[in-house]
Amino acid sequence: FGQLEANEKVLVGCIGGSGLYHLDNLTVVKKLDITTPWGKPSSPITISSLPSGDLIAFISRHGAHHTITPSEVPARANIAALKHIGCEAIIAFSAVGSLREEIAPGHFIIPDQIIDRTKGIRADTFFRGEGVVVHSMFGEPFSRKLSEFVAPKVQKILSEQEGEVKLHTGKTVVCMEGPAFSTRAESLMYRQWGGDIINMSVIPEAKLARECELDYTLICTSTDFDAWRVGEDPVTVEEVIKTLHTNAGNSRAVAAGLLQDVHNVVAEGKVLNEIKGSMKYACITRV
Numbered sequence: 001f002g003q004l005e006a007n008e009k010v011l012v013g014c015i016g017g018s019g020l021y022h023l024d025n026l027t028v029v030k031k032l033d034i035t036t037p038w039g040k041p042s043s044p045i046t047i048s049s050l051p052s053g054d055l056i057a058f059i060s061r062h063g064a065h066h067t068i069t070p071s072e073v074p075a076r077a078n079i080a081a082l083k084h085i086g087c088e089a090i091i092a093f094s095a096v097g098s099l100r101e102e103i104a105p106g107h108f109i110i111p112d113q114i115i116d117r118t119k120g121i122r123a124d125t126f127f128r129g130e131g132v133v134v135h136s137m138f139g140e141p142f143s144r145k146l147s148e149f150v151a152p153k154v155q156k157i158l159s160e161q162e163g164e165v166k167l168h169t170g171k172t173v174v175c176m177e178g179p180a181f182s183t184r185a186e187s188l189m190y191r192q193w194g195g196d197i198i199n200m201s202v203i204p205e206a207k208l209a210r211e212c213e214l215d216y217t218l219i220c221t222s223t224d225f226d227a228w229r230v231g232e233d234p235v236t237v238e239e240v241i242k243t244l245h246t247n248a249g250n251s252r253a254v255a256a257g258l259l260q261d262v263h264n265v266v267a268e269g270k271v272l273n274e275i276k277g278s279m280k281y282a283c284i285t286r287v
């Protein structure tokens with residue numbers, strides 16, 4: 001396990017979800033074993049180089065061998081570690097269930113809203129117990145500029161992959177606690193609420209990224225139709241795993257094709273500056 005040298009700049013972090021445990025189409029430069037004040041990240045941080053030589057960081061959210069359940073992901077350590085090594089933007093991947101007929105297994109989705117159905121048992125702020133009261137802005141839970149920057153590039157990369165891989169944007173992701181999947185009644189309710197896809201991971205990751213003033217966007221891959229389709233069997237792990245492999249291959253292609261552009265735009269420091277400084281007025285003191 002190494003350390004970053006002073007001349008090694010890593011501006012973009014990538015978090016892989018179910019099925020995406022490494023970016024083995026990039027060249028691994030070193031692995032960092034970091035301990036943060038919030039513990040160790042889910043996996044060592046892999047630093048890989050793009051063909052240009054620019055570096056990116058990768059963490060496997062559920063551990064390198066998928067041993068960490070969604071409720072136990074050390075999200076604070078993951079986000080703090082990426083912040084600590086100098087990342088300014090995070091491209092996170094997540095396997096999701098679909099709550100809509102038009103979002104088929106295999107499709108990609110970049111959501112722009114979240115409905116939080118986690119149960120309050122996840123550590124979702126860096127500020128609890130710190131003697132300060134902090135309310136971050138979360139009305140736009142993803143970095144709009146980063147999402148809008150990546151969407152056309154993801155679309156183009158997907159159009160070059162085998163089969164018809166569709167991209168949906170502007171969708172709402174429901175984040176549930178799990179680990180059991182939803183009941184049919186819950187799944188139908190989420191549809192009525194306006195949910196389009198469902199996962200178990202975007203909360204608290206997106207909140208913590210915001211507290212760190214990191215641009216954060218989520219690239220989702222649909223694995224199943226959850227439990228809402230009356231007359232069809234509800235989702236099983238078997239069904240999820242079937243599409244995970246294809247989705248992971250497409251995700252790796254997306255990551256490889258996308259990360260250089262994201263690195264460049266972050267390095268320019270011009271486009272993605274909406275989140276930077278957003279925490280300046282988040283701390284309430286006596287007024």
Ligand code: ADE
Pocket residue numbers: 095096097098176181182198199200223224225226227235240
């Ligand atoms: N991840 C993948 N499929 C899912 C589903 N149906 N519900 C919650 N998380 C998921």
